[in-house]
Amino acid sequence: MAVGKEILDTLHSLVDQEITLMHICGTHEAAIARAGLRSVLPSNLKIVMGPGCPVCITPQGEIDAALDLVEKGCIVATYGDLLRVPGSKGSLESSGGDVRVVQGVHKAVEIARNEPGRDVVFISVGFETTAPTVAAAILANPPENFSILSCHRLVPPAMAWLLEQGEASLQGFILPGHVCTVMGYEEYERFPVPQVVAGFEPEDILLGLVMAVQQIREGVHRVDNAYPRAVSREGNVKAKRLMYEVFEPFDVEWRGFPVIPKSGLRLKPEFAGYDAQEKYGIEIRHVDKHSACICDKVLRGVARPSDCRLFGKVCTPRTPVGPCMVSHEGACKIWHLYESKRA
Structure with a gap:
């Protein structure tokens, strides 16, 4: 825990502006919420969740x-x-x-x-x-x-779309550790924003945040690897x-x-x-959204689960309205389990 305190102190000393970073991994969201990391981060450092739950993004x-x-x-x-x-x-x-x-x-x-x-x-x-x-x-x-x-x-095409839209005002990404274990991080190097591959322990995530903030302060962009025990640049070539x-x-x-x-x-x-x-002969058709569920906004990083008027009321893990309340990697279910209890 002493290591985590040291990394957290470094993070507080570095953040001197409004910064928004996005992670694209449901396991990262679960780890952040379980450890209560948002409650100890600098107030001007915002971590938003992206489309990191495969069940949630299934239309x-x-x-x-x-x-x-x-x-x-x-x-x-x-x-x-x-x-x-x-x-x-x-x-x-x-x-x-x-x-x-x-x-x-x-x-x-x-x-x-x-x-x-x-x-x-x-x-x-x-x-x-x-x-x-x-x-x-x-x-x-x-x-x-x-x-x-x-x-x-x-994952990379979705990141490209998010950057093109610019609706979440992102300064950088915490890259998905599990995906990068397989794919490496070469294909992420084309994105002109700070990026860090991070693991899933609280210290891993804090270190990833420090490395991303350092890039922002230096005015540079690259892919840093804070998870070298599992991830290499080329990934699992055979896979x-x-x-x-x-x-x-x-x-x-x-x-x-x-x-x-x-x-x-x-x-x-x-x-x-x-x-x-x-x-x-199965056809996959587009289905228009008709409910008040805001899973779509949560998956794009422009809303939090608690912003939804259904959250914790009509929509619960027992009675889910949207997929983000179903999967164990879904942001709404994770917030219902952890963040809502801290409110």
Whole structure:
């Protein structure tokens, strides 16, 4: 803790202007909230959350597509976080279909092998952290009754969109440690703002903030690595090769965002036999927002969960209105667990 106090003192001595930094990682938000870091930061240093929860940025049209697969009689395998995310016709949990929670794609493949008479679809969500494991499963020739609904997203295109819009007035980013463990940080070097890769202990996050603030004070921009025990510039080369052997980038909508160019991952044509959209003729449609939920603004860093008039009242972890109150990486659920108790 002495190390953390020393880093915190350094941070207070450095911050002499209004600074807004964004992190793009649900685990960072959980760590910040759990440790109460916002309460000890300099008052003019603001940390906002971005689109760092893969379940939260999955648009309603993709949830509806998963529900369509349930209606077609498929066994739908999914991460538990996705179960209660609302679609237009309810959620996977309330669908009444054969929906099974799995810890990863390998378990979904196992279900398909054990039940050869049933079609099994894995709802494949996640950033670059999970996509390589799905690619490895596809390359291992799973059974013909297995397929995926690819809902993967890439982080850098979303960052590019946020910088182009400028609505959150960002001075820099704390980069996602898990994603960078896989992908490295070479592709982030194109962004003309201070960036730091940070780990997930309180001291890791504080060190990342110090390094970002130092860049701002010096008037420079680069990518600093405050998480060298897990992250290298080039990342996991083998994992990246697997991912791009199976998937290709394409233009896709994010919840709270418009269609972002080259920000999604879809299966390449040679793996179309494992593409649930192709296999079952499923269409992913845009769904207009009709509720008072402000998940879209939270995911863009322009609002806090507590700014929402539904937060903690109509919308709770037991009765979620939006996806940010569902996932354990969702900002609203995290704030409900930690920040609201400090208010």
